[in-house]
Amino acid sequence: QLIVKGQCTDDHKLGCTTSVIKIVYCGREWCPTCGQPWSVVHQRKFSRLLPKVRQxxxxxxxxxxxxxxxxxxxxxxxxxxxxxxxxxxxxxxxxxxxxxxxxxxxxxxxxxxxxxxxxxDYSGLVGGKEINLDELRVPYAEAFGQLLSAFAEMGGVDLVVNPNIGTIFWNNPGGQLSEVIAQLVADFARSCGLHLGPYSSIxxxxxxxxxxxxxxxxxxxxxxxxxxxxxxxxxxxxxxxxxxxxxxxxxxxxxxxxxxxxxxxxxxxxxxxxxxxxxxxxxxxGKWAGPPVWESEGMAFYLAIEKLERSRCPDCDSQLRWDRKAMSFHYLRQYQSMGLTTPLAGGYFKVKFPGHGRDPPEDLSCPG
Ligand SMILES: [Zn+2]
Ligand SMILES: [Zn+2]
Structure with a gap:
């Protein structure tokens, strides 16, 4: 794995000396790291589009x-x-x-x-008709609860019940886990007497x-x-x-x-x-320069990622200049062990290199 280092260009002439490290991901959908639901890559994709949706x-x-x-x-x-x-x-x-x-x-x-x-995604039509989430939850609460906790235990595998079209969706994790999950949902459906028709497969x-x-x-x-x-x-x-x-x-x-x-x-x-x-x-x-029309929890986190994805300095909003060459991930480990880094969001870190700071110039005038 690689990292790339960026330096604030201090466009606003505030004497900002912030350095940022970005973890470089392959971004492939089938990568076991990048393709996970809510992976850092997923968070970056989501955050880049969020300013549009907020308008x-x-x-x-x-x-x-x-x-x-x-x-x-x-x-x-x-x-x-x-x-x-x-x-x-x-x-x-x-x-x-x-x-x-x-x-x-x-x-x-x-x-x-x-x-x-x-x-x-794998999904099943529950009885092939419209159902209400509350209706589903009440009579089948226990079985459904078990299913939800099984999904939670598998970590990051989302289960979504869409009451509008009477379906259950889940993220297809690929590999052996997808069979395990398909079995779990099938068991759930059987225990509730629901007819679960497979809607799509691989x-x-x-x-x-x-x-x-x-x-x-x-x-x-x-x-x-x-x-x-x-x-x-x-x-x-x-x-x-x-x-x-x-x-x-x-x-x-x-x-x-x-x-x-x-x-x-x-x-x-x-x-x-x-x-x-x-x-x-x-x-x-279309034009996306309008003001946001809604707020939500966690917005600061997403917007911090979005700003870094646009290569803006987290401290002064100037342009970040990224090094042409990526470096080994070991450098990040090293900087971390030296206590030079502060984690930001979305696989970014702030680094403070000793001696890099433009401290206020020393008074070099002759003491006379
Ligand atoms: Zn990857
Ligand atoms: Zn800056």
Whole structure:
């Protein structure tokens, strides 16, 4: 593992001498470290998008899915080129077409961003019908409680019950653990007499989620968006879900969910693992210079990461200049043992090198 050192450029001429160390991660979704739910890489991704989400009062969310038979066709979504083209087309429909100097014309939403997921999480339709979370919790409270604690013990594996569509979702951790978890949920369903139909398994299923600055939409408008997307993506039976989040905890949760890794095992599709290398997964459009419209707990932590991700000094907000060469992780260990570092957030540390500080100049005038 590597680290890279950055130095405050002291743009504001305050005499700031802060140095920062950043841990460099590989960022691969199938990396056992980086791909974990709420890993440092996940926290960085989440924090970079949070300032956008904080500018919207209700968070509209479109999830697009290709029916099974399209998923492995190279021209649709089974190559880097096709994915890039699909992203372009989706943004053109939702944001409007680029028309030279006039900017984007038409479209449905002033601003938004999108990100692809590569594999479906395991999920089960509970009885295949709408259920209410409270209804689920009361009669099955005990069994459900056991399931939740089993998930908690496995550390970092999230379980989400979506009462709107009557489903249970969980992060697919890949490897042997995914079978253990599938078994646990199946047992839970059986003990409660629930019919749990598998909804998706480990099959390549590229599905972009688009976050838009929007709330309730009339069904006719959703229908029109769906038609336009289907036409643009040359997929008449494209699946499009629209929903929106009204409260801050829901928006935070959704953003965590959107930024998580889904390609948890390279073996699931070695060809696509190579194809998505260097693929620009996040696309955004519109103006995002507005003020935040909501606050939430833990915001200071996320914003600290976001600021560091933009290479701003944690002390004076000047630009940080990063060294060209990465260094061995052992240097960080060394600095830590010498008591020179202070942990910041998201895999960043502040370092104070002795003698580096520009202490107030000594009085060198002749004492006479
Ligand atoms: Zn990694
Ligand atoms: Zn500084």
């Amino acid at each position: 919207i009062a209700t968070m509209g969310q479109l999830v697009l899915e290709f029916p099974d038979r399209y998923r492995k066709i190279r021209g649709w979504a089974y190559s880097k080129l096709a994915l890039r083209r699909a992203s372009d087309r989706i943004v053109s429909v939702l944001a409007g077409k680029r028309m030279g100097r006039k900017g984007r014309v038409g479209g449905y939403f002033q601003r938004g961003f999108m990100r692809w997921h590569w594999f479906g 099959k390549y299923n590229p599905h972009p989620t688009v976050v838009v600055d929007s709330g309730f939409l009339p069904p006719a408008k959703i229908g029109a968006i769906k038609r336009d997307l289907a036409r643009a993506l040359l997929c008449p039976d494209l699946i499009v879900h629209y929903s929106y989040r009204k409260t801050e905890p829901e928006m935070i949760h959704s953003l965590k969910y959107i930024t998580r890794a889904t390609f948890r095992d390279e073996q699931w599709d070695g060809y696509m693992a190579k194809q998505i290398h260097g693929f620009r997964n996040i696309r955004s459009w």
